[in-house]
Every structure is written in C-alpha cells, then in structure tokens.
Amino acid sequence: MPPEEYAQLSRRERQIMDALYEMGEASAQQVLENMPEPPSYSAVRALIARLVDKQVVAFKRDGNKHIYFPIQKKTNASNTAIDRLIKTFFKGSKINAVNALLNSKGSELTWREIEELERTIAKVKEKQNNKGK
Numbered sequence: 001m002p003p004e005e006y007a008q009l010s011r012r013e014r015q016i017m018d019a020l021y022e023m024g025e026a027s028a029q030q031v032l033e034n035m036p037e038p039p040s041y042s043a044v045r046a047l048i049a050r051l052v053d054k055q056v057v058a059f060k061r062d063g064n065k066h067i068y069f070p071i072q073k074k075t076n077a078s079n080t081a082i083d084r085l086i087k088t089f090f091k092g093s094k095i096n097a098v099n100a101l102l103n104s105k106g107s108e109l110t111w112r113e114i115e116e117l118e119r120t121i122a123k124v125k126e127k128q129n130n131k132g133k
Contacts, residue, residue: 009056012039012047014081017070020057021078025069027062 019034032044051057059066090096
C-alpha cells in the first residue's frame, strides 16, 4: 500500500496496523489486547475485515482461527507514520523533529549512536552535493 493510502486509514485502522506490525501476525483477540483503549471484539473484527477488503491485511487459517498479518512492509508504514508525526507536531520541519528528539528528556546518546548520526548526516550531505552537480 502506498504511503498516502496508509495515511488515509482511520485512527482505529492505524492502531490495528500498528499492533500487527509490532507482533508480525496475530489473531483478532491478540490485536484487541494490543490496542490502546480498544473497542469491542466485534468492532475489532469488523475493522480487520475492512483492512482485508482494502488489501492492507491478509490472513491465514490456523485451525478455526484466522491469523492476520500486514501486507505492506513495516519500513513503508514507519516512514508514513514519521511523516505524519512531523507534519502534525512539527509543521513539516524535519530539523525541528530531530532537535526535539535529541533534546528530549532522557535522550542520552552513546558515542556509537552519535557517530552513526554523523555518518547519516554525511550521507545526506553527499546526496545534496550530488544533486547540485
């Protein structure tokens, strides 16, 4: 599913997707147990059925149970979620989001993590330099 379609899911549908991504695969009951302030079991089943209809979720049978799993790769969904978070809370500014993360309470970074961030920044700079040529 393209990122823009993931963003079009309802809040509850995204919560179900988040639960499925976290667990990899799960029954409707397991999804329910992993949702914040979940609706009723029948509502979760109906929402999952809608996600199956939208071809976002697939299922396999395990005895008389259905085991559901996301079709889209987790990285695509996480990028969409990050984009939505940046748009919602940081007015689309990636630098403000990164600064907030780095300045958040308890965000002690190890030297290894700092070096990894520096490598990532160097790669971004290299891409920008190549675009300008």
